[in-house]
Structure formats: C-alpha cells, structure tokens
Amino acid sequence: MTGGVLVQSTLPLPLVRRGKVREVYAVDDATLLLVASDRVSAFDVVMREAVPHKGAVLTQLSAFWFARLKSVMPHHLLTADADEIVARVPTLAPHRDELHGRAMLTRRATPVPFECVVRGYISGSAWAEYQQSGTLAGEPMPAGLVEGAQLDPPIFSPATKAEQGHDENVTFDHLVQGLGRLTAERLRGASLALYEAGRDYAAQRGIIIADTKFEFGTTSDRDLIVIDEILTPDSSRFWPADRYQAGRGQPSFDKQPLRDYLADLKKQGTWNGEAPPPPLPADVVHATSERYRDAYRRITGTELE
C-alpha cells in the first residue's frame, strides 16, 4: 500500500518545476525526479482536498505503458521503484515512504516545445473547433460528425505549450516550421503509433482512450524520447466503454463523481466555477479515488500495490 495522501512534496533537491499535479526535481545533470501528488483539478480549478492513491496511479500507470510501449518509442523512465530510487539517490532515504509508488527517476531531456495531442474521438476543444469551422487542427473534416464520434484514423493535433492558460492548437505545417520536417514527421508517427497501441489495448479492458497528450524530449545524444506521463487519466480522456454513445458528451471514467458534484453546486449557484474551490465531501473524494484505482486495475490487470 502506498504511503499517506500527498498534497505537495518538499524534497532536499533543487526544484525545477511545480506543475498542477507534480513536482520535478533535479538529481544531477542527467537525471530528474518526478513526484506525482494526489492533487486533483476540475473545471481548471485545483481542489483543496487530495485524492488518495491518485499520484501512485498516474506514476505506476505511466511505468506500465512505458514498459509496454518501449518497442514503439524509447522513454525517459529509469525506475519507479522507491527502493531503487533511494539506493541511487541516498539523500532521499528519509522520504522513502513519501516517494513510494508516486515517484519516477528519469533521464533528463530537453523538452520539445509542443504538446503532441492525438484525438481518436472528437470531444472537448476539438468538438468546439469542429462545430465552429468544420475543421480539426486547422484541417477540414468530413461534414456530419457528432459529438464523441470516433475518428478513424485518429488525428494528430499538436499544440503550443502555454506557460499560463490554455495551450493553443497549431497545424502540422507550423510544427514543421518550428522543428524541421524530419522531427515533425517523427513526432507525428510516434504519437499516432503510441496512441493506437494504447487505444487498442485499453479497448479490450473496457476503457476508451478518447484522446491523449504526449510530451517528447531530446536527449544529450540527440535521440527523441517520450517523457512526462503517458496514457494516464490526467493526460488523456478515459471513457467507460460500456456507457459510450456517440452524439453527446461522454461521462469521464475517473473524474465523473467530482464533476457531477461540482456541476450541481454550479447549478445551485453555490459555486461560481472559479478558485477558490468549494470543500469536497468525503464520499466524493472516495468515489474519485476508487475510479482512479479501477482504471489502473483494468488496464494493468493488477491491484495498485
């Protein structure tokens, strides 16, 4: 079982970045430590309460996919085993329990300055773009698509990485201009292959991975590798396959209890949808935690250890 709930880590290493959900520390010039907290956000607002086991699910699920998809694309993970991490970075020994399950020791790479999004179903901002202009990632799409429709073949839709606010979708040509054709082709090919492999595997286990976002980096010997987290509920839209029905918005596999609760509050007018977030009842937090663990269980076929 993982240690307690973690809202935010504080480790004796230089902090590189603190994201919505995870902290990134520098171990040395070649190595990073990524720690996924149990923080959760909904409607772009980070909740005050943490969701037990969420950080471990994100980390262990990523580790599962990295191993499974390594023949598609090399990745940055060195180990996600807390004991191995502590053996390699002895200063972390007092924090072993805090790291257990949720930390990844990774190769350090220079991030590619674009998000590599793949959409296998039309939803969210892509649905909004399609409704407005009949396009997706700037490319014309067939008429008559309904919300949640499957896109076959899936669409590669890169985006810039915005420091604040929402990422901005860009065209493939924009990616070519920014990175050169060869790297752009490679990112597109790898993103589609990773997504399709993940989509097919998850589909057999009752989860639709509707879309996802990959991040890539360049190593010191100029290899492209996949970094950050992959094919997790936080970097993707997970939908329950048995409740899928094209032509409407889909329930979320992981965050639906939380979203339902917050949507109710908004409807009643007791929350305006902006920070600060409202307090969450224990049963909502518990149900959300269960959903994350269920996603892990279904995809990996094992219990979160």
Added chain:
Amino acid sequence: MSWVSPLSARYASPAMQALWGERRRIGLWRRLWLALMQAQKDLGVGIPDAAVNQLRSHLDDADLEKAAEYERRLRHDVMAHIHHLGDQAPAARPFIHLGATSAYVTDNADLVLMREAMQLLLGRIGAVLVAMGKVARRYRALPCLAYTHFQPAQLTTVGKRTTLWMQDLALDAEELLNRIATLRFRGVKGTTGTQASFLELFDGDHAKVAELDSRVSRAMRFDHVLPITGQTYTRKLDGQVLAVLSGVAQSAAKFATDLRLLQHEGELLEPFESEQVGSSAMPYKRNPMRAERMTSLARFVIELEGNAWHTAAAQWLERTLDDSANRRLVIPEAFLAADAILVLATNVAAGLEVREATIAQHVAKAMPYLATERLLMRGVKAGGDRQQLHEVIRTQSLEGSEGLLDRLARAPEFKRLAVRASAEELDPAAYVGRAPQQVDDFLDRVLPDLMRSIQAAAPAAAAAEVEV
C-alpha cells in the same frame, strides 16, 4: 450458369471492374470521336455546330444491345458503334471518325484506361504502405529472430522486417509514378501512322495536321504524344506497363510468403474473422489463406507480363492483328488481379496479428547462441585462442541452447580466462543493431515524400484510401 471469370466474381474490386467494363470503354470512344470532331472543326473543317452538339449530348448513353446488333451484321466492333452513335446523333453521323482508323479509338482508349488503372493501383499501394507503416512504427524496436536460409540467424526487429516489404512496394510505386507521368498517347495518326488521310483533309497543311494531333491529345489530358507510330502504338508500351504490375505482384508475393512462413512459426498471423472456418475437416486450423491467395494471384500476374513482350516482339511491320485477342485478355486481367492482390495486402497488413509472447520465446531460445559471439570476442581479448574457443562453443552448441552459457562458463578454456556471459549480453535489444533507427529513417525521411507524390498522382477515389 456459363463461365464467369473469378477475377470478376470473387477477387477484383468494383472500381477496377467498372474501369475495364464495356460501358466505360465505349464512353471513352465517344469522347475520342468528340475530341477529333471538335479539333477538326476548330481547324477549319466544315462541320456544323449541330454535329458537335449532338455528339456531345450522347457521350454516356450508348445502348450496348443495339451496338451488338450492328456488330452481328458488320463483324466489326468499331463500325458497329459508329453506326449506333450515328442513329443517336444523326447530325454528327457524316463526320464521325473522319480520317481515322479503328486504332484511333481502340488504342487511345486503352492508353487512357491503363493510365487510370495505374493511378488506382498507385492509390492502393499507398494504402498498403500506410497500413504497413503502422506495424513498422509500432514494432520498430521489438526484437525478433532474423532468418537466413530460413534458419535462425541474428536478431532484427518486427518493424525492420516490415520495412523490407514496404521498400519493395515503394520501389514499385516509384515505377508506377514514372509510367503514369511518361505514358505517351497514340494520338491522331491514320491507318499506317503516316497521317496521310489527315494531310489530305487539311489540303497538305502539315502544321494543321500536327496541331490536330496535339489538340486531341491535350483534350484527352495527355502531355506527351508518341511522335512515331504504325497503325497502332508500339506494343512495347504494354510490356512496360505489365512489367510494373508484375513488379507489384512480386513484392506482394514476397510479403505473403514471408507471412506464411511466420504464421507457421506462430509469430505473425493474418487477420482471422471470428466466424471464419480454417478447414472443413480440421476445425482447429487457422490457415494463412489470404496470403496464399496473394501468392496464387501474383504468379498469374507475373506470368501475364510475358504475353505483352511476346506481342510486342511478334508485330509485323506497321501492324498485325495477332495482338488483339491476347491484349483483350491480358491487359485487363493483369490489372484486375494486381488490384485484387493489393486489396488483400491492405486487408492483411491492416489486421496483422503480432504475437509478441511467441516472438519473445523464440528470441529467448536463441539468445544463448547469440551471446556466444560476444563471449568469443571477450575470450580472445582476455588472451584466449580464437580457434580453440570457437571449437568449445561449437561442440557445446550441438547439445542445444538450454544451459549453454553455464556449460561454457564451466569449460576450462573459458573458466581459465574468467569469461562468462553478463546480463547485458542477454538483452535482445543489444542485438538488433540499427534496426529501429533504420525504421525511423525510412518512415520519416524516405516515405513522406513518396506518399505526397502518390496523393498527387492517384485520383480522388484512390487517394481517399490513402492517409498520409
């Protein structure tokens, strides 16, 4: 029921069948007659507007039954259609086919059809490359046994092997692109290729005859015209086109044969429908029947090519008619069969089942053998005698791979040198060389340009099946 070609009944796609169908051919003949009449009129021949207009309004409504009635009487297919068209467009009747010989419509229509059919095949190759590209990308670094002499050799990756098949098809696509771009029209040449009848029509004006030839060719969307013909275009063109189709068949057959071998090994399987029956007698069987059909049809296409070369070789002087019956069979059937092969290849490549666990088992079994090569190198570096160590490995290997490395470590020749296999030496990924990088280079550096060319040259219908 009387005989029906299996190519029509079972194998070829509706698009390719429609392309070679009678209705499409007669539609082309009528367009050729229209192009000729329009150009003649524009160059000063006294043809009334009504003639051209009536012909233009009957391009696609030939009554094949009525034309057949004429053919039974006249024993000549082109004349039968001229009479039938004359019935439908009486104002045009006196001017249809003016100065032309049958080969004007038959040969030129065949060239239009071959070009369109090549474009369709090009789009199909594009679709196969897309499907195979996904396999190559997904398994770019998945180690598997490579075989030489169909005996286990060193390792490669599943993705790298896929690019062997892809590169062959890419070379075929380049040939097709070249043939499509350079195919020359027969044009307007007359009975023996001298354009004599047209020179007479234009009262000895050579410039107008040359202009007629190029105007009609442009109207049929050909940039290049053969400057020299007999009554027909040189039958060498048919040989060149069928050679490309034979090349496509060869590539597909190599892919299908490899797949049959690998399906026997249980590593790679063609798609199997849930209700498909493998064998009527042995219900547990799962046969690579699509791959087998591909090789079967490929043999047919490869052999058809020879007909075209023989026809080219056998033509006497300005023409003989011994080409006709053979071409009527060989050209459409080569395209129909090549089409069927590529549809199968797409279907198989898109549904390939990669048995990772079986592949890993086979690799694991071979790993001890593979590790001996590095062991030998390290043994020599540590001061051993290469010939002596080689002999130890050879004799120990004869007893099988199980426990081989332990036996070698215990052998005095290696024990003395303190050389034994390390964990890294048993990691298959260390034995695949540049296979993943070669896959990347091929997919990202070579293929995108070709796919863009395919999209540009294949017609919309075929291009719709190609996703770049």
